[in-house]
Amino acid sequence: MDTTHLDDIISRLMNVINSFPENIIVTKDEIMQLCDVFQEEVSKDETLMELKAPINVIGDLHGQFTDLIRFLKAVNYTEEKFLFLGDFVDRGCHSIEVLCLVYALKARYPQQFFIIRGNHECEEINRVFGFYDECIRRYDESVWKRFNATFAYLPILALINKKILCVHGGISPDLKLLSQIQTISRPLQIPCGGMVCDLLWSDPGSMFGWKPNTVRGMSHYYGEDVCIEFMERNELELICRGHEVVDGYQFKFNQKLVTLFSSPVYCNALNNSGAMMVVADDLTCSFVILKVDK
Ligand SMILES: [Mn+2]
Known part of the structure:
Protein backbone atom coordinates (compact mmCIF):
# COMPACT_ATOMS: atom_id res chain seq x y z
CA MET A 1 0.00 0.00 0.00
CA ASP A 2 1.74 3.19 -1.18
CA THR A 3 1.64 6.76 0.17
CA THR A 4 -0.91 7.90 -2.40
CA HIS A 5 -3.31 5.14 -1.40
CA LEU A 6 -2.83 5.89 2.32
CA ASP A 7 -3.45 9.61 1.69
CA ASP A 8 -6.62 8.73 -0.20
CA ILE A 9 -7.93 6.59 2.71
CA ILE A 10 -7.02 9.29 5.25
CA SER A 11 -8.81 11.97 3.23
CA ARG A 12 -11.92 9.81 2.73
CA LEU A 13 -12.10 9.17 6.49
CA MET A 14 -11.36 12.75 7.53
CA ASN A 15 -14.24 13.96 5.32
CA VAL A 16 -16.72 11.35 6.44
CA ILE A 17 -18.94 13.41 8.73
CA ASN A 18 -21.60 14.00 6.11
CA SER A 19 -21.79 10.48 4.74
CA PHE A 20 -22.42 8.48 7.92
CA PRO A 21 -23.96 6.30 9.24
CA GLU A 22 -23.72 3.05 7.29
CA ASN A 23 -21.65 3.77 4.18
CA ILE A 24 -18.59 1.63 3.63
CA ILE A 25 -15.73 4.14 3.55
CA VAL A 26 -12.89 1.63 3.45
CA THR A 27 -13.25 -1.66 1.57
CA LYS A 28 -12.49 -5.03 3.12
CA ASP A 29 -9.50 -5.40 0.83
CA LEU A 34 -3.99 -1.43 6.17
CA CYS A 35 -3.58 -4.06 8.89
CA ASP A 36 -0.48 -5.40 7.09
CA VAL A 37 1.25 -2.03 6.78
CA PHE A 38 0.19 -0.94 10.26
CA GLN A 39 1.44 -4.14 11.87
CA GLU A 40 4.78 -3.78 10.12
CA GLU A 41 5.23 -0.19 11.37
CA VAL A 42 3.95 -0.67 14.93
CA SER A 43 6.18 -3.73 15.43
CA LYS A 44 9.18 -1.41 15.09
CA ASP A 45 8.16 0.58 18.20
CA GLU A 46 9.45 -0.62 21.57
CA THR A 47 7.02 -2.09 24.14
CA LEU A 48 7.99 0.92 26.29
CA MET A 49 8.29 3.77 23.80
CA GLU A 50 10.54 6.72 24.60
CA LEU A 51 8.87 9.79 23.10
CA LYS A 52 9.69 13.49 23.03
CA ALA A 53 7.39 16.42 23.71
CA PRO A 54 5.60 18.32 22.23
CA ILE A 55 2.92 15.68 21.79
CA ASN A 56 -0.89 15.39 21.94
CA VAL A 57 -2.30 12.54 24.04
CA ILE A 58 -5.73 11.05 23.32
CA GLY A 59 -7.57 8.71 25.71
CA ASP A 60 -10.37 6.15 25.21
CA LEU A 61 -12.28 6.66 21.93
CA HIS A 62 -14.56 3.59 22.05
CA GLY A 63 -15.75 3.78 18.45
CA GLN A 64 -16.69 7.49 18.60
CA PHE A 65 -15.18 8.23 15.21
CA THR A 66 -16.41 11.79 14.61
CA ASP A 67 -14.88 12.84 17.94
CA LEU A 68 -11.51 11.50 16.79
CA PHE A 82 0.12 12.03 18.82
CA LEU A 83 -0.06 9.29 21.40
CA PHE A 84 -3.22 7.19 21.81
CA LEU A 85 -3.89 5.44 25.13
CA GLY A 86 -5.89 2.53 23.66
CA ASP A 87 -9.54 1.45 23.89
CA PHE A 88 -10.29 2.31 20.27
CA VAL A 89 -13.05 -0.28 19.97
CA ASP A 90 -16.35 -1.36 21.60
CA ARG A 91 -19.32 0.63 22.99
CA GLY A 92 -19.56 3.18 20.15
CA CYS A 93 -20.66 2.10 16.67
CA CYS A 100 -8.71 2.50 9.97
CA LEU A 101 -7.87 6.17 10.50
CA VAL A 102 -5.41 5.57 13.35
CA TYR A 103 -3.76 2.70 11.41
CA ALA A 104 -3.52 4.73 8.20
CA LEU A 105 -2.00 7.70 10.08
CA LYS A 106 0.55 5.42 11.77
CA ALA A 107 1.49 3.83 8.46
CA ARG A 108 1.72 7.22 6.72
CA TYR A 109 3.48 9.16 9.54
CA PRO A 110 5.24 6.48 11.65
CA GLN A 111 7.34 9.02 13.59
CA GLN A 112 4.30 11.15 14.51
CA PHE A 113 1.64 8.64 15.58
CA PHE A 114 2.14 6.29 18.54
CA ILE A 115 -0.27 3.81 20.09
CA ILE A 116 -0.48 1.86 23.31
CA ARG A 117 -2.84 -1.00 23.98
CA GLY A 118 -6.06 -0.79 25.99
CA ASN A 119 -7.90 -3.65 27.69
CA HIS A 120 -10.48 -3.64 24.86
CA GLU A 121 -7.75 -4.44 22.31
CA TYR A 139 -18.03 -6.81 6.88
CA ASP A 140 -17.40 -10.33 8.19
CA GLU A 141 -15.56 -12.31 10.84
CA SER A 142 -12.25 -12.25 8.97
CA VAL A 143 -12.05 -8.46 9.47
CA TRP A 144 -12.54 -8.87 13.22
CA LYS A 145 -9.89 -11.60 13.32
CA ARG A 146 -7.36 -9.57 11.30
CA PHE A 147 -7.76 -6.50 13.52
CA ASN A 148 -7.36 -8.62 16.65
CA ALA A 149 -4.16 -10.12 15.26
CA THR A 150 -2.71 -6.58 14.97
CA PHE A 151 -3.57 -5.83 18.63
CA ALA A 152 -0.98 -8.38 19.77
CA TYR A 153 1.74 -6.10 18.34
CA LEU A 154 0.69 -2.90 20.14
CA PRO A 155 3.18 -1.36 22.59
CA ILE A 156 2.15 -1.21 26.27
CA LEU A 157 3.72 1.96 27.68
CA ALA A 158 5.11 5.31 26.57
CA LEU A 159 7.47 7.63 28.37
CA ILE A 160 7.51 11.29 27.38
CA ASN A 161 10.87 13.03 28.03
CA LYS A 162 11.58 10.31 30.64
CA LYS A 163 9.13 12.07 33.01
CA ILE A 164 5.51 11.43 31.95
CA LEU A 165 4.55 7.76 31.94
CA CYS A 166 1.55 6.91 29.74
CA VAL A 167 -0.35 3.64 30.17
CA HIS A 168 -3.95 2.51 29.70
CA GLY A 169 -4.84 1.42 33.25
CA GLY A 170 -2.01 2.04 35.69
CA ILE A 171 0.75 0.44 37.70
CA SER A 172 1.28 -3.09 39.03
CA PRO A 173 2.64 -4.53 42.29
CA ASP A 174 4.91 -6.66 40.06
CA LEU A 175 6.42 -3.62 38.32
CA LYS A 176 9.24 -2.09 40.32
CA LEU A 177 11.46 -0.60 37.61
CA LEU A 178 10.51 0.42 34.08
CA SER A 179 13.53 -1.51 32.82
CA GLN A 180 11.52 -4.72 33.54
CA ILE A 181 9.38 -3.89 30.48
CA GLN A 182 12.33 -4.78 28.22
CA THR A 183 11.69 -8.45 29.03
CA ILE A 184 8.21 -8.30 27.44
CA SER A 185 8.28 -9.30 23.78
CA ARG A 186 5.48 -8.99 21.24
CA PRO A 187 3.19 -10.37 19.76
CA LEU A 188 1.54 -10.67 23.15
CA GLN A 189 -1.73 -12.06 24.52
CA ILE A 190 -3.13 -10.30 27.59
CA PRO A 191 -3.05 -12.65 30.59
CA CYS A 192 -5.76 -12.71 33.32
CA GLY A 193 -3.32 -11.56 36.00
CA GLY A 194 0.19 -10.27 36.56
CA MET A 195 2.07 -7.22 35.37
CA VAL A 196 0.82 -6.87 31.79
CA CYS A 197 -2.78 -7.41 32.89
CA ASP A 198 -2.40 -4.74 35.59
CA LEU A 199 -0.93 -2.17 33.19
CA LEU A 200 -4.06 -2.48 31.04
CA TRP A 201 -6.68 -2.98 33.77
CA SER A 202 -5.78 -1.33 37.10
CA ASP A 203 -7.39 1.82 38.51
CA PRO A 204 -6.33 4.39 41.11
CA GLY A 205 -8.09 3.89 44.45
CA SER A 206 -8.70 6.01 47.54
CA MET A 207 -7.17 3.50 50.03
CA PHE A 208 -3.50 2.92 50.89
CA GLY A 209 -1.52 0.15 49.20
CA TRP A 210 -3.20 -2.34 46.86
CA LYS A 211 -6.72 -3.77 46.82
CA PRO A 212 -8.41 -6.26 44.46
CA ASN A 213 -10.39 -4.47 41.74
CA THR A 214 -13.78 -5.94 42.55
CA VAL A 215 -15.69 -3.62 40.20
CA ARG A 216 -13.84 -4.92 37.14
CA GLY A 217 -13.24 -8.43 38.49
CA MET A 218 -9.64 -8.08 37.25
CA SER A 219 -6.39 -6.63 38.56
CA HIS A 220 -6.02 -4.10 41.42
CA TYR A 221 -6.68 -0.67 42.75
CA TYR A 222 -3.47 1.23 43.56
CA GLY A 223 -3.32 3.80 46.35
CA GLU A 224 -1.59 7.18 46.33
CA ASP A 225 1.24 5.89 48.54
CA VAL A 226 2.29 3.00 46.26
CA CYS A 227 1.84 5.17 43.18
CA ILE A 228 4.08 7.97 44.50
CA GLU A 229 6.64 5.40 45.67
CA PHE A 230 6.71 3.88 42.17
CA MET A 231 7.05 7.32 40.58
CA GLU A 232 9.92 8.36 42.85
CA ARG A 233 11.75 5.08 42.23
CA ASN A 234 11.46 5.67 38.47
CA GLU A 235 12.01 9.46 38.59
CA LEU A 236 8.60 10.23 37.09
CA GLU A 237 6.66 13.50 37.38
CA LEU A 238 3.26 12.43 36.05
CA ILE A 239 1.32 9.28 35.15
CA CYS A 240 -1.21 9.78 32.35
CA ARG A 241 -3.78 7.01 31.87
CA GLY A 242 -7.22 6.40 30.35
CA HIS A 243 -9.57 3.51 31.15
CA GLU A 244 -12.13 5.36 33.29
CA VAL A 245 -14.98 7.66 32.32
CA VAL A 246 -14.29 11.17 33.62
CA ASP A 247 -15.47 14.60 32.51
CA GLY A 248 -12.63 15.04 29.99
CA TYR A 249 -9.76 14.79 32.43
CA GLN A 250 -9.28 14.40 36.16
CA PHE A 251 -6.20 14.84 38.33
CA LYS A 252 -5.64 12.69 41.41
CA PHE A 253 -2.88 11.98 43.92
CA ASN A 254 -1.85 15.60 44.41
CA GLN A 255 -1.68 16.24 40.62
CA LYS A 256 0.71 13.32 40.08
CA LEU A 257 -1.81 11.23 38.09
CA VAL A 258 -4.23 12.28 35.39
CA THR A 259 -7.07 10.26 33.86
CA LEU A 260 -7.90 11.25 30.30
CA PHE A 261 -11.17 10.33 28.59
CA SER A 262 -11.75 11.31 24.98
CA SER A 263 -15.33 10.14 24.25
CA PRO A 264 -17.70 13.07 24.88
CA VAL A 265 -21.34 12.18 25.61
CA TYR A 266 -20.14 8.62 26.14
CA CYS A 267 -22.44 6.04 24.51
CA ASN A 268 -24.98 8.86 23.94
CA ALA A 269 -25.92 8.28 27.56
CA LEU A 270 -23.69 10.54 29.66
CA ASN A 271 -23.22 14.27 29.52
CA ASN A 272 -19.43 14.22 29.88
CA SER A 273 -16.93 16.15 27.80
CA GLY A 274 -13.91 14.57 26.09
CA ALA A 275 -10.32 15.79 26.40
CA MET A 276 -7.01 15.62 24.57
CA MET A 277 -3.91 16.49 26.60
CA VAL A 278 -1.41 18.79 24.92
CA VAL A 279 2.10 18.34 26.31
CA ALA A 280 4.35 21.31 25.47
CA ASP A 281 8.14 21.31 25.03
CA ASP A 282 8.66 22.14 28.70
CA LEU A 283 6.14 19.40 29.73
CA THR A 284 3.43 21.90 30.65
CA CYS A 285 0.08 20.13 30.12
CA SER A 286 -3.04 21.80 28.75
CA PHE A 287 -6.26 20.31 27.39
CA VAL A 288 -8.39 20.51 24.25
CA ILE A 289 -11.97 19.92 25.42
CA LEU A 290 -14.80 18.59 23.25
CA LYS A 291 -18.22 19.33 24.58
CA VAL A 292 -21.33 18.31 22.71
CA ASP A 293 -24.26 20.67 23.14
CA LYS A 294 -27.42 18.92 24.10
MN1 LIG B 1 -10.19 0.55 29.39
Missing part, protein backbone atom coordinates in the same frame (compact mmCIF):
# COMPACT_ATOMS: atom_id res chain seq x y z
CA GLU A 30 -8.17 -2.04 1.99
CA ILE A 31 -8.67 -2.98 5.67
CA MET A 32 -6.60 -6.13 5.17
CA GLN A 33 -3.82 -4.14 3.48
CA ILE A 69 -11.80 13.68 13.68
CA ARG A 70 -12.64 16.71 15.82
CA PHE A 71 -9.54 16.21 17.99
CA LEU A 72 -7.30 15.80 14.93
CA LYS A 73 -8.75 18.89 13.28
CA ALA A 74 -8.30 20.93 16.47
CA VAL A 75 -4.55 20.93 15.74
CA ASN A 76 -2.35 20.57 12.65
CA TYR A 77 -2.51 16.78 12.60
CA THR A 78 -0.16 16.18 9.66
CA GLU A 79 2.60 18.13 11.43
CA GLU A 80 2.17 17.25 15.11
CA LYS A 81 2.85 14.17 17.23
CA HIS A 94 -17.66 3.14 14.54
CA SER A 95 -14.77 1.15 15.94
CA ILE A 96 -13.76 0.14 12.40
CA GLU A 97 -13.36 3.72 11.18
CA VAL A 98 -11.45 4.68 14.35
CA LEU A 99 -8.99 1.84 13.72
CA CYS A 122 -8.25 -8.06 23.29
CA GLU A 123 -10.36 -10.71 21.55
CA GLU A 124 -12.17 -11.97 24.68
CA ILE A 125 -13.34 -8.43 25.51
CA ASN A 126 -14.19 -7.01 22.10
CA ARG A 127 -16.10 -10.13 21.13
CA VAL A 128 -18.65 -9.17 23.79
CA PHE A 129 -18.75 -5.35 23.93
CA GLY A 130 -19.61 -4.38 20.36
CA PHE A 131 -16.62 -4.64 18.02
CA TYR A 132 -17.36 -8.21 16.91
CA ASP A 133 -21.00 -7.35 16.13
CA GLU A 134 -19.96 -4.27 14.16
CA CYS A 135 -17.51 -6.33 12.07
CA ILE A 136 -20.11 -9.04 11.37
CA ARG A 137 -22.85 -6.55 10.51
CA ARG A 138 -20.73 -4.44 8.17
Whole structure:
Protein backbone atom coordinates (compact mmCIF):
# COMPACT_ATOMS: atom_id res chain seq x y z
CA MET A 1 0.00 0.00 0.00
CA ASP A 2 1.74 3.19 -1.18
CA THR A 3 1.64 6.76 0.17
CA THR A 4 -0.91 7.90 -2.40
CA HIS A 5 -3.31 5.14 -1.40
CA LEU A 6 -2.83 5.89 2.32
CA ASP A 7 -3.45 9.61 1.69
CA ASP A 8 -6.62 8.73 -0.20
CA ILE A 9 -7.93 6.59 2.71
CA ILE A 10 -7.02 9.29 5.25
CA SER A 11 -8.81 11.97 3.23
CA ARG A 12 -11.92 9.81 2.73
CA LEU A 13 -12.10 9.17 6.49
CA MET A 14 -11.36 12.75 7.53
CA ASN A 15 -14.24 13.96 5.32
CA VAL A 16 -16.72 11.35 6.44
CA ILE A 17 -18.94 13.41 8.73
CA ASN A 18 -21.60 14.00 6.11
CA SER A 19 -21.79 10.48 4.74
CA PHE A 20 -22.42 8.48 7.92
CA PRO A 21 -23.96 6.30 9.24
CA GLU A 22 -23.72 3.05 7.29
CA ASN A 23 -21.65 3.77 4.18
CA ILE A 24 -18.59 1.63 3.63
CA ILE A 25 -15.73 4.14 3.55
CA VAL A 26 -12.89 1.63 3.45
CA THR A 27 -13.25 -1.66 1.57
CA LYS A 28 -12.49 -5.03 3.12
CA ASP A 29 -9.50 -5.40 0.83
CA GLU A 30 -8.17 -2.04 1.99
CA ILE A 31 -8.67 -2.98 5.67
CA MET A 32 -6.60 -6.13 5.17
CA GLN A 33 -3.82 -4.14 3.48
CA LEU A 34 -3.99 -1.43 6.17
CA CYS A 35 -3.58 -4.06 8.89
CA ASP A 36 -0.48 -5.40 7.09
CA VAL A 37 1.25 -2.03 6.78
CA PHE A 38 0.19 -0.94 10.26
CA GLN A 39 1.44 -4.14 11.87
CA GLU A 40 4.78 -3.78 10.12
CA GLU A 41 5.23 -0.19 11.37
CA VAL A 42 3.95 -0.67 14.93
CA SER A 43 6.18 -3.73 15.43
CA LYS A 44 9.18 -1.41 15.09
CA ASP A 45 8.16 0.58 18.20
CA GLU A 46 9.45 -0.62 21.57
CA THR A 47 7.02 -2.09 24.14
CA LEU A 48 7.99 0.92 26.29
CA MET A 49 8.29 3.77 23.80
CA GLU A 50 10.54 6.72 24.60
CA LEU A 51 8.87 9.79 23.10
CA LYS A 52 9.69 13.49 23.03
CA ALA A 53 7.39 16.42 23.71
CA PRO A 54 5.60 18.32 22.23
CA ILE A 55 2.92 15.68 21.79
CA ASN A 56 -0.89 15.39 21.94
CA VAL A 57 -2.30 12.54 24.04
CA ILE A 58 -5.73 11.05 23.32
CA GLY A 59 -7.57 8.71 25.71
CA ASP A 60 -10.37 6.15 25.21
CA LEU A 61 -12.28 6.66 21.93
CA HIS A 62 -14.56 3.59 22.05
CA GLY A 63 -15.75 3.78 18.45
CA GLN A 64 -16.69 7.49 18.60
CA PHE A 65 -15.18 8.23 15.21
CA THR A 66 -16.41 11.79 14.61
CA ASP A 67 -14.88 12.84 17.94
CA LEU A 68 -11.51 11.50 16.79
CA ILE A 69 -11.80 13.68 13.68
CA ARG A 70 -12.64 16.71 15.82
CA PHE A 71 -9.54 16.21 17.99
CA LEU A 72 -7.30 15.80 14.93
CA LYS A 73 -8.75 18.89 13.28
CA ALA A 74 -8.30 20.93 16.47
CA VAL A 75 -4.55 20.93 15.74
CA ASN A 76 -2.35 20.57 12.65
CA TYR A 77 -2.51 16.78 12.60
CA THR A 78 -0.16 16.18 9.66
CA GLU A 79 2.60 18.13 11.43
CA GLU A 80 2.17 17.25 15.11
CA LYS A 81 2.85 14.17 17.23
CA PHE A 82 0.12 12.03 18.82
CA LEU A 83 -0.06 9.29 21.40
CA PHE A 84 -3.22 7.19 21.81
CA LEU A 85 -3.89 5.44 25.13
CA GLY A 86 -5.89 2.53 23.66
CA ASP A 87 -9.54 1.45 23.89
CA PHE A 88 -10.29 2.31 20.27
CA VAL A 89 -13.05 -0.28 19.97
CA ASP A 90 -16.35 -1.36 21.60
CA ARG A 91 -19.32 0.63 22.99
CA GLY A 92 -19.56 3.18 20.15
CA CYS A 93 -20.66 2.10 16.67
CA HIS A 94 -17.66 3.14 14.54
CA SER A 95 -14.77 1.15 15.94
CA ILE A 96 -13.76 0.14 12.40
CA GLU A 97 -13.36 3.72 11.18
CA VAL A 98 -11.45 4.68 14.35
CA LEU A 99 -8.99 1.84 13.72
CA CYS A 100 -8.71 2.50 9.97
CA LEU A 101 -7.87 6.17 10.50
CA VAL A 102 -5.41 5.57 13.35
CA TYR A 103 -3.76 2.70 11.41
CA ALA A 104 -3.52 4.73 8.20
CA LEU A 105 -2.00 7.70 10.08
CA LYS A 106 0.55 5.42 11.77
CA ALA A 107 1.49 3.83 8.46
CA ARG A 108 1.72 7.22 6.72
CA TYR A 109 3.48 9.16 9.54
CA PRO A 110 5.24 6.48 11.65
CA GLN A 111 7.34 9.02 13.59
CA GLN A 112 4.30 11.15 14.51
CA PHE A 113 1.64 8.64 15.58
CA PHE A 114 2.14 6.29 18.54
CA ILE A 115 -0.27 3.81 20.09
CA ILE A 116 -0.48 1.86 23.31
CA ARG A 117 -2.84 -1.00 23.98
CA GLY A 118 -6.06 -0.79 25.99
CA ASN A 119 -7.90 -3.65 27.69
CA HIS A 120 -10.48 -3.64 24.86
CA GLU A 121 -7.75 -4.44 22.31
CA CYS A 122 -8.25 -8.06 23.29
CA GLU A 123 -10.36 -10.71 21.55
CA GLU A 124 -12.17 -11.97 24.68
CA ILE A 125 -13.34 -8.43 25.51
CA ASN A 126 -14.19 -7.01 22.10
CA ARG A 127 -16.10 -10.13 21.13
CA VAL A 128 -18.65 -9.17 23.79
CA PHE A 129 -18.75 -5.35 23.93
CA GLY A 130 -19.61 -4.38 20.36
CA PHE A 131 -16.62 -4.64 18.02
CA TYR A 132 -17.36 -8.21 16.91
CA ASP A 133 -21.00 -7.35 16.13
CA GLU A 134 -19.96 -4.27 14.16
CA CYS A 135 -17.51 -6.33 12.07
CA ILE A 136 -20.11 -9.04 11.37
CA ARG A 137 -22.85 -6.55 10.51
CA ARG A 138 -20.73 -4.44 8.17
CA TYR A 139 -18.03 -6.81 6.88
CA ASP A 140 -17.40 -10.33 8.19
CA GLU A 141 -15.56 -12.31 10.84
CA SER A 142 -12.25 -12.25 8.97
CA VAL A 143 -12.05 -8.46 9.47
CA TRP A 144 -12.54 -8.87 13.22
CA LYS A 145 -9.89 -11.60 13.32
CA ARG A 146 -7.36 -9.57 11.30
CA PHE A 147 -7.76 -6.50 13.52
CA ASN A 148 -7.36 -8.62 16.65
CA ALA A 149 -4.16 -10.12 15.26
CA THR A 150 -2.71 -6.58 14.97
CA PHE A 151 -3.57 -5.83 18.63
CA ALA A 152 -0.98 -8.38 19.77
CA TYR A 153 1.74 -6.10 18.34
CA LEU A 154 0.69 -2.90 20.14
CA PRO A 155 3.18 -1.36 22.59
CA ILE A 156 2.15 -1.21 26.27
CA LEU A 157 3.72 1.96 27.68
CA ALA A 158 5.11 5.31 26.57
CA LEU A 159 7.47 7.63 28.37
CA ILE A 160 7.51 11.29 27.38
CA ASN A 161 10.87 13.03 28.03
CA LYS A 162 11.58 10.31 30.64
CA LYS A 163 9.13 12.07 33.01
CA ILE A 164 5.51 11.43 31.95
CA LEU A 165 4.55 7.76 31.94
CA CYS A 166 1.55 6.91 29.74
CA VAL A 167 -0.35 3.64 30.17
CA HIS A 168 -3.95 2.51 29.70
CA GLY A 169 -4.84 1.42 33.25
CA GLY A 170 -2.01 2.04 35.69
CA ILE A 171 0.75 0.44 37.70
CA SER A 172 1.28 -3.09 39.03
CA PRO A 173 2.64 -4.53 42.29
CA ASP A 174 4.91 -6.66 40.06
CA LEU A 175 6.42 -3.62 38.32
CA LYS A 176 9.24 -2.09 40.32
CA LEU A 177 11.46 -0.60 37.61
CA LEU A 178 10.51 0.42 34.08
CA SER A 179 13.53 -1.51 32.82
CA GLN A 180 11.52 -4.72 33.54
CA ILE A 181 9.38 -3.89 30.48
CA GLN A 182 12.33 -4.78 28.22
CA THR A 183 11.69 -8.45 29.03
CA ILE A 184 8.21 -8.30 27.44
CA SER A 185 8.28 -9.30 23.78
CA ARG A 186 5.48 -8.99 21.24
CA PRO A 187 3.19 -10.37 19.76
CA LEU A 188 1.54 -10.67 23.15
CA GLN A 189 -1.73 -12.06 24.52
CA ILE A 190 -3.13 -10.30 27.59
CA PRO A 191 -3.05 -12.65 30.59
CA CYS A 192 -5.76 -12.71 33.32
CA GLY A 193 -3.32 -11.56 36.00
CA GLY A 194 0.19 -10.27 36.56
CA MET A 195 2.07 -7.22 35.37
CA VAL A 196 0.82 -6.87 31.79
CA CYS A 197 -2.78 -7.41 32.89
CA ASP A 198 -2.40 -4.74 35.59
CA LEU A 199 -0.93 -2.17 33.19
CA LEU A 200 -4.06 -2.48 31.04
CA TRP A 201 -6.68 -2.98 33.77
CA SER A 202 -5.78 -1.33 37.10
CA ASP A 203 -7.39 1.82 38.51
CA PRO A 204 -6.33 4.39 41.11
CA GLY A 205 -8.09 3.89 44.45
CA SER A 206 -8.70 6.01 47.54
CA MET A 207 -7.17 3.50 50.03
CA PHE A 208 -3.50 2.92 50.89
CA GLY A 209 -1.52 0.15 49.20
CA TRP A 210 -3.20 -2.34 46.86
CA LYS A 211 -6.72 -3.77 46.82
CA PRO A 212 -8.41 -6.26 44.46
CA ASN A 213 -10.39 -4.47 41.74
CA THR A 214 -13.78 -5.94 42.55
CA VAL A 215 -15.69 -3.62 40.20
CA ARG A 216 -13.84 -4.92 37.14
CA GLY A 217 -13.24 -8.43 38.49
CA MET A 218 -9.64 -8.08 37.25
CA SER A 219 -6.39 -6.63 38.56
CA HIS A 220 -6.02 -4.10 41.42
CA TYR A 221 -6.68 -0.67 42.75
CA TYR A 222 -3.47 1.23 43.56
CA GLY A 223 -3.32 3.80 46.35
CA GLU A 224 -1.59 7.18 46.33
CA ASP A 225 1.24 5.89 48.54
CA VAL A 226 2.29 3.00 46.26
CA CYS A 227 1.84 5.17 43.18
CA ILE A 228 4.08 7.97 44.50
CA GLU A 229 6.64 5.40 45.67
CA PHE A 230 6.71 3.88 42.17
CA MET A 231 7.05 7.32 40.58
CA GLU A 232 9.92 8.36 42.85
CA ARG A 233 11.75 5.08 42.23
CA ASN A 234 11.46 5.67 38.47
CA GLU A 235 12.01 9.46 38.59
CA LEU A 236 8.60 10.23 37.09
CA GLU A 237 6.66 13.50 37.38
CA LEU A 238 3.26 12.43 36.05
CA ILE A 239 1.32 9.28 35.15
CA CYS A 240 -1.21 9.78 32.35
CA ARG A 241 -3.78 7.01 31.87
CA GLY A 242 -7.22 6.40 30.35
CA HIS A 243 -9.57 3.51 31.15
CA GLU A 244 -12.13 5.36 33.29
CA VAL A 245 -14.98 7.66 32.32
CA VAL A 246 -14.29 11.17 33.62
CA ASP A 247 -15.47 14.60 32.51
CA GLY A 248 -12.63 15.04 29.99
CA TYR A 249 -9.76 14.79 32.43
CA GLN A 250 -9.28 14.40 36.16
CA PHE A 251 -6.20 14.84 38.33
CA LYS A 252 -5.64 12.69 41.41
CA PHE A 253 -2.88 11.98 43.92
CA ASN A 254 -1.85 15.60 44.41
CA GLN A 255 -1.68 16.24 40.62
CA LYS A 256 0.71 13.32 40.08
CA LEU A 257 -1.81 11.23 38.09
CA VAL A 258 -4.23 12.28 35.39
CA THR A 259 -7.07 10.26 33.86
CA LEU A 260 -7.90 11.25 30.30
CA PHE A 261 -11.17 10.33 28.59
CA SER A 262 -11.75 11.31 24.98
CA SER A 263 -15.33 10.14 24.25
CA PRO A 264 -17.70 13.07 24.88
CA VAL A 265 -21.34 12.18 25.61
CA TYR A 266 -20.14 8.62 26.14
CA CYS A 267 -22.44 6.04 24.51
CA ASN A 268 -24.98 8.86 23.94
CA ALA A 269 -25.92 8.28 27.56
CA LEU A 270 -23.69 10.54 29.66
CA ASN A 271 -23.22 14.27 29.52
CA ASN A 272 -19.43 14.22 29.88
CA SER A 273 -16.93 16.15 27.80
CA GLY A 274 -13.91 14.57 26.09
CA ALA A 275 -10.32 15.79 26.40
CA MET A 276 -7.01 15.62 24.57
CA MET A 277 -3.91 16.49 26.60
CA VAL A 278 -1.41 18.79 24.92
CA VAL A 279 2.10 18.34 26.31
CA ALA A 280 4.35 21.31 25.47
CA ASP A 281 8.14 21.31 25.03
CA ASP A 282 8.66 22.14 28.70
CA LEU A 283 6.14 19.40 29.73
CA THR A 284 3.43 21.90 30.65
CA CYS A 285 0.08 20.13 30.12
CA SER A 286 -3.04 21.80 28.75
CA PHE A 287 -6.26 20.31 27.39
CA VAL A 288 -8.39 20.51 24.25
CA ILE A 289 -11.97 19.92 25.42
CA LEU A 290 -14.80 18.59 23.25
CA LYS A 291 -18.22 19.33 24.58
CA VAL A 292 -21.33 18.31 22.71
CA ASP A 293 -24.26 20.67 23.14
CA LYS A 294 -27.42 18.92 24.10
MN1 LIG B 1 -10.19 0.55 29.39
